[in-house]
Amino acid sequence: MFTGRMPRVGTVGNMIALRADVGGLDSRALPELLRRLRRHRHVQVGGRQWIAVLPEVGSVLLTDGAELVLDVLVERRALLPIVIDALEAELRRDGFRERLALRWSTPDAVPIPFR
Numbered sequence: 001m002f003t004g005r006m007p008r009v010g011t012v013g014n015m016i017a018l019r020a021d022v023g024g025l026d027s028r029a030l031p032e033l034l035r036r037l038r039r040h041r042h043v044q045v046g047g048r049q050w051i052a053v054l055p056e057v058g059s060v061l062l063t064d065g066a067e068l069v070l071d072v073l074v075e076r077r078a079l080l081p082i083v084i085d086a087l088e089a090e091l092r093r094d095g096f097r098e099r100l101a102l103r104w105s106t107p108d109a110v111p112i113p114f115r
Contacts, residue, residue: 015073022068029099045113056086
């Protein structure tokens with residue numbers, strides 16, 4: 001359950017952009033997480049980007065780099081805690097709870113693949 005502080009909300013059109021920066025606390029965490037996330041229905045949209053459909057969240061843009069970045073668009077502010085909870089549950093299942101560091105933000109710009 002989301003118990004952290006609500007990120008500052010920046011709106012883009014009618015949608016709120018939400019971003020999770022995911023860092024691995026051990027060297028195998030991110031490669032293993034990426035393999036697991038790629039098991040969901042997905043489409044490649046760039047060299048290191050794809051959009052995956054995650055349960056209870058919907059379409060999520062995943063960008064693979066030094067950290068994994070997840071971008072999602074949320075319809076209204078009231079849904080932010082629900083989407084954060086669902087993303088955290090997906091990311092932290094299967095023994096990943098203690099292996100990941102998450103930082104939440106609300107960027108002002110929508111990532112190009114979502115435009």
